[in-house]
Amino acid sequence: MQVTETLNEGLKRGYAITVTAAELDEKVTAKLKEAQPDIEMKGFRKGKVPLALLKKQFGPRVLGETMQEVIDGAMNEHFENTGDRPALQPEVKMVDGEEWKEGDDVRVEMSYEALPEVPEIDLSTITVQKLVVKADDASVDDALNNLASTAKDFETKEGPAEDGDQVVFDFLGKVDGEAFDGGAAEDYPLVLGSGSFIPGFEEQLAGVSAGDEKVVEVKFPEEYGAENLAGKDATFECKIKEVKAAKAAEIDDELAKKFGSEDLESLKGQIRERLEAEYAGAARQVMKRGLLDQLDGMVSFDLPPTLLDAEAKQIAHQLWHEENPDVHDHNHDTIEPTEEHMNLAERRVRLGLLLAELGQKAEVEVTDAEMTQAIMNQARQYPGQERAFFDFVRQNAQMQQQLRAPIFEDKVIDHIADQAQVTEKEVSKEELEKEVEALEEE
Structure with missing residues (x-):
């Protein structure tokens, strides 16, 4: 040979x-x-x-x-x-x-x-700032008020039903004069404006009072789940039992118990921890961008043309769909990458190769437990089909790589941060929000 x-x-x-x-x-x-x-x-x-x-x-x-x-x-x-x-x-x-x-x-x-030779980097020379935000009392109170609004109670009221009121009623649905399965209920509590019924239904109950009878006329959506009802005209014979007005729950120990806490102070503590965890997540994204910006300026090496071209085309295609949200398929003209797309592709490919090299040298690995958690997080987006999604991922190497890549990248970022000089700076929530907005605008 x-x-x-x-x-x-x-x-x-x-x-x-x-x-x-x-x-x-x-x-x-x-x-x-x-x-x-x-x-x-x-x-x-x-x-x-x-x-x-x-x-x-x-x-x-x-x-x-x-x-x-x-x-x-x-x-x-x-x-x-x-x-x-x-x-x-x-x-x-x-x-x-x-x-x-x-x-x-x-x-x-x-x-x-061939993949290029990636230059050695002294990670200890990197300096980066980590923003720290403490949850103040006002933020905790806002979160408490939001919880109270979701846990609101309803009290019987006199007079007609308004948007946001709860109407308790019996109903019987018919199509072509015949009752259909699942089209009847007694003492059903419906909050007007919740959008939980067929479009147009709730609006017709506005103004009803206890003791009224109302015939609601609607049309089932064309894409309705039950084929025998999709696109059909229907009538619902409604008997109004009660009209209730919403009342925000009291912010007290009873509210805390509804959310699994022993008392109000415990609930406040949990809210504070959750808020600060959210702030920490946002601050990490800001720090990550700072690290990547420094890394991008520290290295220069040849990039594989094919990888560059593929990345630029993907960026161009993605941005085009963001600018044309009504187009959901790919039946459109080829999107040619611009110079801006190429510049962004160069940065992504260069940093991707650099992080891969740093991760390999640091022996960074994605564990089976981390992959399982990532798959579970994705599977939650497909209620009732979780098992099918798990099987799909197991049989699809490309999907596995899509899930593994961001985990690997985050672990490499953590490794770099451990070697770098990181200083903490306490800022307000508003200052952190401005930094996050600046990331989204770039």
Whole structure:
């Protein structure tokens, strides 16, 4: 076998690999001899089938397997010897293609873009600021008021129902004059304006009072879950039992118990911890951007053109859809990347390669427990289909990588922060919000 370099330009590499017919025949013969003792064939005892007959019967299949093994072996040996790491899967093609026949040498062309050498960085020279926000009493009180509004009670009122009131009623739904399954209930509590009923239903109950009877006329949405009702006109015969006005819950120990706390002070403490955890998460994003900005300015190296091009196209495509939110499919013209897209792609690819290198040297790994948690978090977006989502991820290597990548990146960022000079600065919630807004605008 002979490997000859045909291209060495920047990060682009090309090689010609030749495997002689004699080498292939030798390996095929060795494979058949190894399998010979276990082969049975009509007219021969087990293990006594002549090698020539085995070659005739199984030779073509074994030859194909051997060709693939030899080429794969040559590629692996090449990467071990050179230390090259391909940025993407190498492109491999046979020179002779369909014209090749048994007895010919196998000539293969392999091309790829090598990952660049990433310069060493002294992480201890990085200085970054970590913003710290304490939850003040006003923020805790605001959160308490919000909780109280979600835990509001309803008290019977006189007069007509208004938006936000709760109407307690019996109803019977009919389509084409016939009642349908699931279309009736008694003493049903409906908050007007909640949007929990068919569009147009709640608006027609505005103004009703206890003791009233009302016929509500609506049309089921075309995309309604029950096919027998989708797009159909319906009437609901309603008997109003009671109208109740909303009353915010008292902020006291009873409210705290509704949310699983022993008393009001315990609930305040939990709220304070939750708020400060949210602030810490936002502050971490600000610190992360500061770290990445410094890293971006500390290194410069060649970037694989194919990776750059793919990243720029992805950025252009994503931003186009953000500017055209009504387009949900990909049936649109090709989005050509601009210079701005290319500049952003360069930053992302450069930092991605740098973080990968730093993570590898620091032996950063994503644990099975971390992956399981990430999958569970994603699965919650598909209620009732969690098991199907788990199975999908297990069988989809690309999806696994999409979930693993951000976890790996965050762990590398933590590693860098541990080595860097980090100073804390206490700021107000408003100051932190401005910093976060600045990130979103970039």
